[in-house]
Amino acid sequence: MARVLRPKDREVTAERLLDSSVRNSYQPDLDVDWDAPLVAGKIFLPEERVSLYGTELWERLTPEERIELAKHEIGSITSVGLWTEILLMQLLARYASDLDPRNPHTHYALTEIGDETRHAIMFGKGIARLGLPAYGPPRIVRKLAKLFGAVIDGPAMFASVLVVEETTDRLQRSMLDNDDVQPFIRMINRIHVVEEARHVRYAREELVRGLESLSRPMLELHRLVTAVVAYTIVDIMVNPGVYTAVGLDPRQAREVARDNPHHHETKRWMAEKIVEFLGEVGMIGGPSKRFWRKAHLL
Known part of the structure; x- marks a missing residue:
């Protein structure tokens, strides 16, 4: 970042975010019409963002099957998003426990936990409303995430949160x-989108502050952790089970998607802004950069 963030900037930002939270927050239970029927012919995800778009398997699907696959893929992405929201709540709760409870910065961390709680419930209700499975991440990722959540902190924590968000x-x-x-x-x-914009501002500033005091070896460690998280998250967003919904072999379809240049471009496009930011502040570089390339994010 071009400017150095002074300590008092943290509280100024927090005050502004708290004010915005009061003025621009939603209640999903009330603001989403959960009983409204789905609109016939409307899509759930733009075709060009579906993992098989442009492949021979895609061409074999009927228009109805393409819509169905898109519905399952948005359900899978939402399931992973819900899971990461819960992880984020755990990380923020641990982070806030070490802060001064009198400060606005702490108050905003707690406010964000409240936001994420509502988001997780909203995502869960959305998946149920669409009649979709709770795909989520594979078991091995769930297990490793428990270890990750227990030890990660500082720049790698905020950078990982930003990658997901x-x-x-x-x-x-x-x-x-x-x-x-x-x-x-x-x-x-x-x-x-409206509520996450505040979370992104909070995390970006904390990331920059945390980087100011890192030694070179510790910077490389935080880079590595962030790169592994980025690689993992973009890889698990589409659960292979989504392909079964349209009669495709999940293993074959997953391999096709992994080799699909259109899907690679979607991943790069989704991560473009955060990759640019992390590059600017020095969180992408060194040996761990290969994970970003392997994930098709560079």
């Missing part, structure tokens, strides 16, 4: 004004 945010923003997308999906996206 900003990749999904870009996908959601792209659908806000797309009239072809189900209104139900667009409203959930709108709520999440």
Whole structure:
């Protein structure tokens, strides 16, 4: 970042974010019409963002099957997002426990936990409303995440949070004004985009502050942790089980998706803004950069 963030900037930012939280927050139970019927012919995800788009398998699917696959893929992405929201709550609670409870910075951390709680419930209700499985991440990732959550802190924690939040945010923003997308999906996206903007501001500033005191060896460690998280998150967003919903072999379809240049471009596009930011502040570089390339994010 071009400027150095002074200690008092932390409280100034927190005050502004707290004020915004009062003025611009939603209640998903009330603001989403959970009983509204889905609109016939409306999509759940733009075709070009579906993992098999442009492949021979995609060409074999009927228009109805393509819509169905897109529905399951947005359900899978949402399931992973829900899971990461819960992890984030745990990380923030641990982070806030070491802060001064009198300060606005602490108050905003607790406010964000409240936001994430509502988001997780909203995502869960959305998945149920669409009649989809709770795909989520594979078991091994769930187990490793428990270890990750117990030890990660500082810049790697905030950078990892930003990778998750900003990749999904870009996908959601792209659908806000797309009239072809189900209104139900667009409203959930709108709520999440508005409230996540505050979370991103908070995390970006804390990341920059944390980097100011890092030694070179510790910087490389935080870079590595962040790169592994980024690689993992973009890899697990689409659960292979989604392909079964349209009669495809999940293993074959997953391999096709992994080799699909259109899917690679979608991953890069989703992560473009956060990759640019992390590069600017020095969180991408050194040996760990290969993980970003392998994930098709560079």
